[in-house]
Amino acid sequence: MTATKGQRTDDSAVPESQTVDMAWDPITRIVGSLGIYTRIDFKQKEVVECHSTSSIFRGYSIFMKGKDPRDAHFITSRICGICGDNHATCSVYNQNMAYGVAPPHLGEWIINLGEAAEYMFDHNIFQENLVGVDYCEKMVRETNPGVLELANRTESPHAGDHGYKTIGDIMRSLNPLEGEFYREALQVSRWTREMFCLMEGRHVHPSTLYPGGVGTVATVQLFTDYLTRLMRYVEFMKRVVPMHDDLFDFFYEALPGYEKVGQRRVLLGCWGSLNDPEHCDFTYRNMASWGRKMFVTPGVVVDGKLVTNSLVDINLGIRILLGSSYYEDWEGREVFVTHDELGNPIDVRHPWNQHTIPRPQKRDFDDKYSWTMSPRWFDGADHLALDTGGGPIARLWSTALSGLVDCGYVKATGHSVQINLPRTALKPEVSFEWKIPRWSNALERNRARTYFQAYSAAVALYFVEQALAEIRAGRTKTWTPFKVPENAFSCGFTEAVRGVLSHHMVIRDGKIANYHPYPPTPWNGSVRDSFGTPGPYEDAVQNTPIFEENPPDNFKGIDIMRAVRSFDPCLPCGVHMFLGNGKVLEQVHSPAGLVTLAT
Template sequence: MCFKTLPVEFDERGNATLRGGIPNPYDVTVAKPDVALTEDQRRERIERLVAANGHIKDLNMDPVTRIAGALAVHVTADTDKQAYLDAHAQATLFRGYEVILMGRDPRDAIFVSSRACGVCGGVHAHAAAYAIESAMGICPPPMGTVVRNMTEAAEMGYDNPLHLYLLAGPDYSEVILKASNPELWPKAESWRCPNADVHGYTTMADLAAALNPLTGQLYREGLEFTRLSREMVVLLTGKYPHPENVVPGGVSTTLTLQTLNEFHSRLGKIFDYAQRMLAVWDDIPAFFYEADERYQFVGYRPTNHIDPGYWDDPYAYDATYENCNAWGEKRWSTPGVVIGGELLTTRLTDINIGWEEFVEHSYYEESATTRYETDMLGNPISPYHPWNKRTLPKPGARDWKDKYTWACTPRWDRQVVEAGCYSRLLVTAMAQKMPESQFMSATGSSMRFVIPKGESGEREVEWHAPVRWNAFERNRGRAYHYLFSQLVALESLLEAYKLMKQGETRVAALNPKELERAIPMDERRSVGWWGAGRGWLTHHLVMDKGKITNYQICTPSTINASPRDPWGQPGPYEEAVMNTPIIEDVSDPARFTSIDMLRTIRSFDPCMPCTTHAYTGDGEVVRDVNTCSCGAD
């Protein structure tokens, strides 16, 4: 019984039904989550404080840099009580990819939707392929799935260090520490790094200097390793971002022994680097927690995470919705929902039917429908479910009480969940369902990894699920996720060698002519469950008469950057900022840099290009969109 807010219950065979006797069970006034503080109460409190206190600043940070894409964060900061009283996250970019996909051939979705994000370079192409092949009933051959796993694991090898060293890293560097937290610098100079023998930096000050933007050794090395991993990706995909080889039913990679050997030779360099990366991101939280225990609350949120899993079992994955719970639980990273630190489900159908997206505070017109009342298995779905929604873009004036962002508000069981690559570690660790591996194991509260030998020897490490999820734990989790993904790359490479030995080198189920003939003319619905460098990624697809009639992308940063929901619950960025104490010295309010908020926001690794989207119910709406959005014709 995983649903608390939605009136959904399960029979003895695990099929979901709506609890009877509730009129309009999905109405936002009927199924309401427990909300600690309503929006009105929050606003009242702020107004009271503003009246009594002169140290409250209303500030808008636009743009927030060192993230991908366009994000602004509005804060109400009380420099006297050292607290952020209010926060609003604004996605400031809309492009309309899903609108462009309306009415197109389903084969176009891979290359078009890939362009939703160039930072998560290949994940959209893959999610689209999963959605298309599920709708069309095409099951990739094992080598096709293995090559996808290798590609996507290598992609994480680019994504995680890019964030840790180019985007987030400078916030912990010498230049920023000295300016924003000068009180910490003497301690940094004397604090001996516990992992100095692994990463080679004796003191925190040495480590911080290596994180300096552009000049620091770790910054430069991080950039180099993103290039190495990108080489691994393009060996298989030709291009990065926007891979050229993902096809419905597999990949089009010409796989030779040289391809695998070149992949191997590059992967071999990564494990030494992973050891150093873990050492760095274990030492940074240790230093900050010791320097001031309030750092435990920078970016703090309750343990509410969601992830649809990542990297398939090539023998279990069959591209069907009917069997998705079985093949989903065999993924290297287990799908699941964790609320309040408790693992509620690992079934993809539960994840899907609990999913809703709201637009109360977003620049879209409301358009929930009841076109579909259930999924393909008869489980009930909400009018706000992606398959039912036709959200229409409508640029308008910014109003904190009304609409203020291009992101929408995804919720699971109407609760605020967070997505992150680290959520994979958490769910996989708790579920203990991951495939057997000589390198990875889940213990229920931790993940154990064996780092294979490189120039340094083999080493065992363990990631423990943190008691308190905050900015530091997100970054630490991201470093461990780097290792996790690279071990998946290794396992997948070994599987590829094995398949090659067996002569099973076919990489796609259909050739282009068969693919064209396989496009169904009846109505089909599907979802591609996949992941990005920031966690969760889904593409929901409806097609009819051989054309796309509804396409919807939900990205991890849509979840994390979401604004308030209909019940006033702030989105994850907003909530995390409101929980963040202002630790920097603000005795002179003019010196307030808001570094604590910036560390919080960046710890989520915001990726805004693909955050904003629109989707429509049918081809008709494209014209509606033109009419409603510009008012100019």
């Protein structure tokens, strides 16, 4: 963190005697390329300005060109060493559409089980071992000692469910490396990673996942091994949900007004996940229909209302704006797709038509300042800066409003999501209900992450049942053969751990002509766009009140960090290959032979 007084002198700034410019770069506990630059008014105790930066460029959309489309999922999985399987899965969905192929039912249930395990693994380790540190006893003692004193005197409403008598006890259990719950969560992450490997061979880059299905050898023993680990996780979640409810509810009570920390307008996007093989044929013409049959329902939620749950509408509305990012515009360059399969016009700023033209330059907060582009969703009138809230809050909100999911273990009601966890070794059957909250803020993003862990476990139970039914009926095929067409364009939609994930591909002469993956990071971490609209990190931090008790010269920025980390920020998927003052290699012929020159 750096702090300087009166660093900027623009006319719109509040008097410098009241403000301090502070930067956190890199943001800790994630890949170290996200920077948050703020101006804080300590007299009014609020953040008055925020810029989010990403210091790396990723060239996947460039070096995918000319590749064999069948390699796409192996290559794009390497975009991230955390959620690489989400990219591999989305790429496979994309290829399925291009090749006109759908996996056998058993193959799709296996993919769903792998993705559900990934949600459980990643959300658990982030919630308990990374973002949970923001609420642990050591952190609260450093930033809000008065709150810790109150926590030590406050009994936990659900102590009988999770075993921690006071809120202070919960905070102590979250202390890194020492806390009981912190250490337990690390052990749980091992179970979930093993669950994923059972389904797809390797974590985090699947080795048995292909277009048309999987190469996994499906047996009763395979699913039994998965189920034994899953049931341990189910029992774990029966403690975790009430524990986190107690913790987050306490912050609302202890710090009136804390709902404004990280709060922004409800502008949520969810692209849906976990396909139902009974309905999903991966065709574009039926995409709206089979998308609504997903076990996480796609949707765009604006001001708490469901605007659409059609994947076709979602696809048509995506726009890639450059704004304050380090790229040249591609206006006037080749247009790859003019209309979709249904005859709808495709905008030049749609991923199918994007050209990635990097232009490194000096950071300037009044002009260009980040490698992250600014994806927006166009509703016909406005380019909306959708966020995913870290993934779970958008998924649960969209699923709840649509009211389409009902598989016995989970049910969407139109205003909530009900989660039913069966009897386990030490605990009886338990039902939880995630209700649509009043705010999209830091605490509710974190709360939704806990509930979605339980949701993922519940639907995984259903997937195991369906997979075993396929095997017992003798339907053990897991892969369908296909042929790569000479020319095609396609898309894949799913939910990465942190939120929306889409892959768009154009094939010409049997090779990739254009390929653009759009994960949640460019949506959540986008910068001010061509219209001056700030990205979600920036928007959520600006106007965030400061509750920390430390003075400016010892300021930790905990409220700002809670706002940013509530999104589960992860920069690798955002933007690798910053060459700086690189060299150009030229090969020339001379009397002495072939010579390589560096310039």
